[in-house]
Amino acid sequence: WFRGRHLGGSLSLGIFPANHISVQPCSVQGFGQFEKVQPKQDPVALEVVDVLREWGVHMRSLYLKNLTKFEKLLPEVEALILLRQKLMMDILPEDLLVNIRSKTTSKIDWGNQQIGLDLIPRDDNGKVLSAEDTTLLRLYRVHEAAVSNRQRTPSMITSASASLASPLARRMTVLPNHSLSKQLEKQVLVQHKVFVCGVGEDVELFYNIFDDTAGRFINEPFLVRLSKTGAPKDEQRFDKMACVFKELQPYETEESTSAHDLYVVCYVIRVGPMELNKPRHKSATFRRPLACGVASLKSLLIGNDDELEKDLKLTLYKPNDESGWSNMHAHMIKDPARFHVLDGSASVCISARVFSGALQTVRKENPLVFKNPNSAPVGFSDYISPDETRNDLYVTLCDGSFDPKGKQRPRNIEVTVVLCDDDGKQLENCIHPGVGEGTISEYGSVIYYHNNAPSWHETFKISIGHEEFAKTHMKFYFRHCQSTQDRTRNETFCFAFLPLMDHQTKTAIQDGVHCPDVFRYNNIYDSINKGPPPYLTNTQGLDRLVKDRFTIHTKLCSTKLTQNGSLCRLLSWKYCRKDQLGLRFVAVDKALVDFVSTGAVLDDVKDKVDSPDIMKFPTDIFDAIFGILHENRLLSNSVFTTLVEVIKKSVLQRRFLNFRTVLDTYIEKHFVDTTAHTSLVEALRTHVRKVGEDASQLKQINSAMKSLEYLFKFIVQSYKCAKRIGQVDVSGFKAQLRDLFDCFNMMMQMQDERIIGTQSITLQHFAHVFRGMDEAFKTNELGAIVQRFIEAISNLKHPKLNEHKLNFLNNLVQSDLYAGREGRLHLNAPVTTIMSFHLQS
Numbered sequence: 021w022f023r024g025r026h027l028g029g030s031l032s033l034g035i036f037p038a039n040h041i042s043v044q045p046c047s048v049q050g051f052g053q054f055e056k057v058q059p060k061q062d063p064v065a066l067e068v069v070d071v072l073r074e075w076g077v078h079m080r081s082l083y084l085k086n087l088t089k090f091e092k093l094l095p096e097v098e099a100l101i102l103l104r105q106k107l108m109m110d111i112l113p114e115d116l117l118v119n120i121r122s123k124t125t126s127k128i129d130w131g132n133q134q135i136g137l138d139l140i141p142r143d144d145n146g147k148v149l150s151a152e153d154t155t156l157l158r159l160y161r162v163h164e165a166a167v168s169n170r171q172r173t174p175s176m177i178t179s180a181s182a183s184l185a186s187p188l189a190r191r192m193t194v195l196p197n198h199s200l201s202k203q204l205e206k207q208v209l210v211q212h213k214v215f216v217c218g219v220g221e222d223v224e225l226f227y228n229i230f231d232d233t234a235g236r237f238i239n240e241p242f243l244v245r246l247s248k249t250g251a252p253k254d255e256q257r258f259d260k261m262a263c264v265f266k267e268l269q270p271y272e273t274e275e276s277t278s279a280h281d282l283y284v285v286c287y288v289i290r291v292g293p294m295e296l297n298k299p300r301h302k303s304a305t306f307r308r309p310l311a312c313g314v315a316s317l318k319s320l321l322i323g324n325d326d327e328l329e330k331d332l333k334l335t336l337y338k339p340n341d342e343s344g345w346s347n348m349h350a351h352m353i354k355d356p357a358r359f360h361v362l363d364g365s366a367s368v369c370i371s372a373r374v375f376s377g378a379l380q381t382v383r384k385e386n387p388l389v390f391k392n393p394n395s396a397p398v399g400f401s402d403y404i405s406p407d408e409t410r411n412d413l414y415v416t417l418c419d420g421s422f423d424p425k426g427k428q429r430p431r432n433i434e435v436t437v438v439l440c441d442d443d444g445k446q447l448e449n450c451i452h453p454g455v456g457e458g459t460i461s462e463y464g465s466v467i468y469y470h471n472n473a474p475s476w477h478e479t480f481k482i483s484i485g486h487e488e489f490a491k492t493h494m495k496f497y498f499r500h501c502q503s504t505q506d507r508t509r510n511e512t513f514c515f516a517f518l519p520l521m522d523h524q525t526k527t528a529i530q531d532g533v534h535c536p537d538v539f540r541y542n543n544i545y546d547s548i549n550k551g552p553p554p555y556l557t558n559t560q561g562l563d564r565l566v567k568d569r570f571t572i573h574t575k576l577c578s579t580k581l582t583q584n585g586s587l588c589r590l591l592s593w594k595y596c597r598k599d600q601l602g603l604r605f606v607a608v609d610k611a612l613v614d615f616v617s618t619g620a621v622l623d624d625v626k627d628k629v630d631s632p633d634i635m636k637f638p639t640d641i642f643d644a645i646f647g648i649l650h651e652n653r654l655l656s657n658s659v660f661t662t663l664v665e666v667i668k669k670s671v672l673q674r675r676f677l678n679f680r681t682v683l684d685t686y687i688e689k690h691f692v693d694t695t696a697h698t699s700l701v702e703a704l705r706t707h708v709r710k711v712g713e714d715a716s717q718l719k720q721i722n723s724a725m726k727s728l729e730y731l732f733k734f735i736v737q738s739y740k741c742a743k744r745i746g747q748v749d750v751s752g753f754k755a756q757l758r759d760l761f762d763c764f765n766m767m768m769q770m771q772d773e774r775i776i777g778t779q780s781i782t783l784q785h786f787a788h789v790f791r792g793m794d795e796a797f798k799t800n801e802l803g804a805i806v807q808r809f810i811e812a813i814s815n816l817k818h819p820k821l822n823e824h825k826l827n828f829l830n831n832l833v834q835s836d837l838y839a840g841r842e843g844r845l846h847l848n849a850p851v852t853t854i855m856s857f858h859l860q861s
Contacts, residue, residue, distance in 0.1 A: 063147045064121045065107040067140075068100050071128050078135050093134055096127050103127070129166060139166055157839060205401075206321060207375040207382050209389055210284060211262035212244045217336060217366035219310065221248050221292035225368065226454060228395075229265050229317075232353055233281040239265045239395040240414075240481060243454025262392045263455055267379055267401055268321075282321060285349045286313040286334050286368050289466060294432060294503040304503045306434070307466045309345040311336035311362040314352045320374045329373045336366040342468050346477035380405075393456040398479075398575055403678035404635045406685065411580050413482040413520065415494070416573040417465055418533070419475040422498065422514070423567035430472040431500040431513075435465040439482065440517075442491045444546070444553035452481040459483070467501055482520075486580035489528055493519040493556070496570065497541070515541045516570050517555060521581075527588050528581040529574055538568040579636050587633055591640050631669045631676055638682055639690060641666060646693045653699060660703035661720065663734070667727040683730065687737050694747055697738035700731060701756050708763040711778055712770055718778060725781040729788035736792035743795070754796055761805050765812040776818055783813065783824035787831035794836075802837060803846030810850035814857075822858065829854065 021035045045060040059066055075097065082090040103124045107117065125142055132139065141149045141162040149162060210227055217223075227242040242263035245253040252258055268282065290310040313334030320330055337352060337359035339345040352359060375382045375389070383390045398414050417435055424430060438461065439447040449459040468474040484492060496516045516536040520529050540563040545555050555562055582588050634641060645666070649659040670679045707724050710717050724731070742748035764786070768779055786809070793802050810832075813825055829851055837843040 062107045062117075062121075064124050065104050067128065067148065068104040068107075068124060071131070072097065072100060074137070075131060075135065082135075089134060093131060096131050100124065100127055100131075139163065141166055155839070161834070205376075205378060206268040207377075207379060208265045208268060208284075208317070208320075209262060209373040209375070209392065210242065210265060211371045211373075212368070213261075213331075213371060214369040215246055215250050216368070217288075217311075217363055219248070219290055219296075219363070221290050221296075222246065222253065223248075223310065224289040224291060224307070226287040226289070227263065227370070228285050228287075229268060230283045230285045230314075230349055230353075231281055232283060232350075235350070237285070237398070237479070238268065239397050240452075241454045241479065242393065242395055243457045245457065257456070260392065260456070263395050264390055264392055265395045267397045282317045283349070283353060284315050284317055284332065284334070284370070284372065286336075286370075287349075288312065288336060288368075294467070294469060294501070298503060304501075306432075306501055306503075307464060309339065309342055309466055309468070311338050311366060312345070312348040312352065313337070313368055314349050314356070315370075317372065317374075320372055329371050331369065331371050334368045334370065336362045336368065338362040343471060343473075343475060345468075346466075346475050395455045396577075399577060400632060400635065403676075404579070404682075406639070406682055409579055411483065411486045411578045412576075413529070414479055414575040414577070415482060416479045416575075417476040418571040418573055419473070419477075420498075420570040421473045421568065422538075423565065424472055425513075430470040432467050432469055432502065433471065433474055434467045434499045434501050435476070436497040436499065437463040437465075437480070438495050438497075439484070439492055440495050440553075441488075442493075442552050442556065444556075447484065447488075447492065450482060450484050452483060454480075486578065489520045489581060490523070490526075492521075493517050496536070496572075498538075498570075512541045514538050514565055514568060515545065518572070525585040525588065526592070527583050527585055528576055528578065530583050531575050533571060533573050535569065535571050538565045538570050539563055540565055582633060582637065584633055587637070587641075590644050591637065631673060634666055634670045635676065635679060635682075638670075638679075639686060642686060642691070646691070646696055649696055649699055650693055656699040656703050657706070660700065660707075660724075663700075663731070664720075664724050664727045667730050668723050671730065672726055684733075687730075687733050691734065691737050692741050693738050694742040694745060695738070697735045697742065698753065698756065700735050700738070701753075701760055704731060705756075705760045705763050708760070708767055711767045711775055712772055715774055718775070722778055722781050725778060725785060728782075728785045729791075732789050732792065736795055740795055750796070754801075757793075757796060758805070761809065765809055768809070768812045769815060776820055779816065780821055780824050783821065783828045787828055787835065790832075790835065790837055799837070799840055799842040800846070803843045806832070806837065806843075807846040807850055810847070810854065814850065814854050825854070826858065 021038060022041050023033060023035050025031060025033050047058045047060060049056045049058065075093070079090065079093070079097075082093065103120055106120050107124070129139060141154075141159055143149055143162070149159060151159065154162075208229065212225065212227070215223065215225065223246050225244040225246065227244070228237045229239050230236070231238050242265070244257075244261055247253050252261060288311040290308045291305060292308070293304060294306055294308065313336045315332045315334045337348070337356065338361075339348055340359060344351075348359070373389075375386065396410075396412070415437070417437075420433070420435075422431065422433060437451070439450055441447065446461065448461045451460050451463050453460060453463060463480050465476050465478055482494075494517065496518075497512050498514045498516075500511045500513060516538045518529070518534060518536045521527065522529070537559075539555070545553055547553070576583060582591070645659055645662055648655055667683075670676050671683055704724065707717075707721050711721055739748060739753060743750070764782070767775070768782065770779075790802060790806060793805075797805065810829075813821075813828070816822075816825060832838060832847065833851065838847055
């Protein structure tokens with residue numbers, strides 16, 4: 021038995037059966053009449069109980085007086101009960117609990133608004149805030165944010181079941197640092213089920229996702245090999261004929277990959293004789309084009325059936341002409357009626373399941389799904405995680421044109437691709453024909469019957485270590501194949517080769533189309549001797565076939581190799597000859613100038629060093645820049661302009677806002693330069709003093725003003741590192757900073773129409789400057805510095821600056837400096853002076 025009283029009832033004490041009571045853990049504070057018992061349950065779950073009790077009193081009157089509002093509120097009551105049950109469970113991960121708390125408090129606030137009850141201020145964890153444990157300023161800001169959130173809630177909250185089941189909303193909540201495009205990316209699970217066709221030969225099925233807007237396949241192909249009975253060639257793959265196509269969204273282009281533009285495409289290749297039902301040699305087995313099928317993913321990607329499996333049937337059509345087989349999918353999307361169904365009713369049946377949200381979150385929530393083969397995107401997204409490591413080269417055999425050399429009938433041309441090192445030795449197991457199958461040592465193309473100008477458009481992936489790229493080249497053999505003779509005796513009539521790296525610039529093979537020279541073949545080129553083969557050392561002695569043409573396309577996805585010569589020189593600055601110290605820094609300065617968009621090289625740099633390069637190598641780039649600065653202070657000006665350019669091309673572009681997380685992590689955890697702060701402050705002071713003196717420098721100065729937030733983050737972190745090891749002149753650095761802020765004050769006091777743009781940009785970004793300045797200044801010192809800056813901008817009367825001036829003050833009063841009493845003592849007077857002026861005017 022337990023002794024106590026019923027909540028909400030009389031004050032009389034009584035006894036209760038123990039089997040009717042659940043004892044919950046709690047914490048007890050104080051003694052006697054000051055005793056305070058606080059349950060250890062989730063505070064939001066406890067609040068739900070109190071809220072439902074309070075709502076229950078009002079629900080009866082709503083039922084009698086306002087039935088419409090009652091019916092509107094009732095589903096939310098049921099939803100709160102379900103959400104409380106989830107909060108009481110001890111098995112949910114923390115990120116999911118955070119999301120459930122957010123949904124619960126949103127529903128409580130919305131319900132209170134409907135009934136006419138007070139708004140309850142809470143912190144980020146859902147805990148109710150009070151004046152006893154929270155400052156008045158913070159209470160006001162929390163209340164202001166809650167009002168804004170409550171106004172949006174009615175349009176955001178649907179039914180209880182939709183709120184609980186929506187994985188998209190869940191992943192958007194737990195990923196605050198990712199942009200909307202990242203949160204809306206898709207992962208599609210495609211599972212092969214049935215192949216319906218009476219071809220009677222082994223087949224290869226290549227599945228891929230085609231973006232009709234961009235006009236390209238956006239992921240690696242998924243390969244399924246089937247025997248003539250329709251069963252997998254590999255018996256171990258009976259339960260693994262599925263693939264996850266990851267990160268379906270635009271990559272490195274401005275093209276839009278909207279849901280209705282995506283299609284799943286299946287190309288079917290027959291593996292057998294050159295012609296069906298014709299005599300052949302027992303070893304004469306070739307890859308021949310058979311059919312193609314297409315299905316739209318629109319209903320899956322834009323519907324509400326997220327994470328529900330849907331069956332799709334891809335009708336297989338045969339090409340009207342073999343020469344157009346490789347591009348059948350594009351024509352079928354526009355006009356499938358122009359083709360005929362293979363074998364009357366041939367088709368493949370697949371199931372597709374869409375997962376919305378960022379890859380990392382979806383993989384965590386569905387670990388079994390991602391045990392299937394994964395198809396990576398052919399390219400990088402706008403956000404590249406520092407932990408992501410790739411070194412993949414995608415090669416597409418495009419087309420060719422070969423001189424018949426007097427032969428009456430065109431050839432049956434097969435391209436065989438191998439990788440060789442500098443000694444001519446073939447590399448083993450480094451080619452991936454498709455996801456789901458193992459690596460191979462040589463890739464053989466599809467053969468088009470009697471065609472001297474085949475168009476293949478077949479893509480495979482090369483995966484080797486980045487250190488092997490410099491000594492590896494692709495080698496292409498062109499053979500004429502016949503069904504009536506041994507495959508090993510097929511005639512190799514020409515060959516081509518292409519190195520994977522430019523040995524002069526030390527950069528990897530460029531993305532895009534390549535047309536390697538085609539040479540007459542001699543079997544001596546395949547002999548393995550010591551040293552490089554003759555075709556690498558003496559191309560002059562090769563017999564080039566000027567009438568033959570061969571085209572391929574390459575795409576490098578690597579976080580280890582760069583295709584940019586200027587960037588490569590910057591990253592390899594340490595390896596200059598140390599015995600020529602003077603020449604070393606001349607070369608380094610040239611590499612920096614090539615990298616920075618200043619003067620005449622601006623356009624050239626924009627073409628060569630773009631934002632994706634910075635996304636891939638942030639740590640290496642910043643380490644190189646500050647390494648050069650650390651070794652030679654004479655280059656501080658070049659280093660500063662380089663740093664500004666890198667920041668401008670990364671975090672200042674809306675497309676790459678997600679890179680802020682990466683750069684913040686680098687500054688906080690990897691940046692350890694103990695001397696950079698003085699050089700950066702001095703270089704910034706030099707730029708600020710140029711305002712009004714040289715109008716030609718305004719563009720470069722404006723870039724520096726836009727980068728103020730991260731320039732000062734580097735300055736503060738460098739100062740902290742130096743202070744930690746005791747290698748800093750505190751008073752000297754504070755004097756240097758005061759001099760810098762005085763220069764800013766002088767610039768803001770100038771009445772010059774030419775610098776209105778510079779003053780406007782400064783006001784937009786200057787509030788970020790004071791974050792972290794408490795490392796160098798006390799609060800009252802920093803408050804005095806900011807006070808002088810506010811007084812300097814108080815005289816700005818230009819109408820274009822008024823909005824930016826008020827936005828600066830708005831950001832300032834929301835900063836930590838203003839939250840403290842000492843800071844407000846300095847800031848209240850100048851802030852209210854400016855506000856009074858604008859209110860009166």
